[in-house]
Amino acid sequence: MKTAHVHALYVHGKSPVHDLEAHVKVAAMLLFVFAVVATPREAFWAFAVDAVLLAGAVRAARIPVRFLFGRLLVLIPFVLFAFLLPFLGGGARTEVLGLSLSIEGLWGAWTILAKATLGVTASIVMAATTEVPDILLGLDRLRVPRLITAIAGFMIRYLDVVLGEMHRMRVAMLSRGYDPRWIWQGRALATSAGSLFIRSYERGERVHQAMVARGYQGHMPVFNSGSAPVGSWARAMTVPSVAWVVTIVSLLT
């Protein structure tokens, strides 16, 4: 189980951001993203300041730029939608390079591109510098219900097991010369999904029995419950607090 405490977005390394406590980072990330979302779309300078702040955080966390751009690809479907907006949008229109574009649509495209890119980058910085158990512990400290973090913990721990099982079923199908890829071949996929469900469910039952046999009473023991020192809060909160100041200034002007 090589990935028990490391996930797809994690970048192994040592940096000031890696050292910060998880709940501090999650809180800072949330505050920053909401500051970005609340920024009025006309305030180009505010988005520029946010981008510079975020670039500073990326640098401090020593996240490779190539890795960051690879992860930004999740946005592609919405980028496509953003490019359609100037053509679909209503209201006044303007001429750009001989194309008639909706002004409202152009604003919409800009808003989505700017805010979504900043938001995703912020969550990548958090995820890239925090291991799974720390994120879960951090959510616990932020008063997320225990049941949610416990279920999420099991989900992440067994994700690779379930994915491995799915992969083995697919290999078994391929090695027998069947490669379903169209909707009318969906039955083969769905029946293997059915057995995947039964295997996952029965594994869940076995895991629970094994845990009860080892003294499980409904929640996991917590080993380090120390809270974060004031210094960590101060360092982590610089980024979101500057972002909020920028947002408030841009809202007032």
Place this chain on the structure above:
Amino acid sequence: MHIPDGFINGATSLGAGVLAAGGLGAALRQGSRALKDRQIPLAGLVAAFVFALQMLNFPVAAGTSGHLLGGALAAVLLGPWMGIVVLSVVVIVQALLFADGGVSALGLNIINMGLLTAIVGWGAFRLLMAVLPKRTASVVGAAVGAGWLSVIVSSLGFVVAYALGGSGQAPIGTVLGAMTGVHSLIGIGEGLITGVIVAAVLGVRPDLVYGAQKYDLEKSRRLTPGRTATAGFVALGLVVAVSLVVFVAPFADSNPDGLERVAENQGFAATAEDSVTAESPLADYGVSGVSDERVGTIVAGVIGVILVFAVGVAILAATRRKRSRATSNSGP
């Protein structure tokens, strides 16, 4: 379907966050009362399973692909409360660990993909089961319908969020038509896969299907997956055609289609004579005697779909009879 940051404005996102937290809290209370700690590892593994399923992309039409949402499936297999919890955990983990879906839009995504799919899926499942005979085939059919409807309602949830606080002011009619149109197709995949997974689980461990626990299915005949899939496909096709007519046709562009446009531009439209059926009660996709144009379009469309379906079935039945006669004649 994972909405990123900035797509919907801050106020709407925040409101959705509060709503999602309330809904999830209620589901947690209801779920934990019934299910005890045994269910924590179990729910975690089912969440991992749903996550794995969401990685299956299936092509829909012309370059678009959809992935499974799994909300209706989780509701039928685990019950509505655990379905909501499991799907919400999946969405939260996707946002925090995979940067899939914006953090500020987490509330919206939980509502669209967790609450709506599980609640609507479960509601549709129970309604269909109340009407259908209590047999294994009905459970599968109801699951198909639940999966299909959950996708459509989830896309409607997106349209509502967009109407309340979307960026760019694309005309809501266009967004509504595009979303429901595409998703009534994506829903076919969701419905079929939901149905066949439920059928597979019913075949091996029927006790695991929460939605079927209260029905005595022992006596009913065992299903063959092939037959279910075919019947489901036919039923869904019909449902989709009708829904396209009901949801999308009234919003379709009333501009002339390609041929009519060219004809008008070139000035040969006037030379066209009205066809001999111009006097038919359904001419020009309206119904004589119905004054509201949209309602007329819908009624005409539904009648048309049913007529075409009936003709298709008749042709199919005729060829099948001919073929079976041919094979019986070829005997020694």
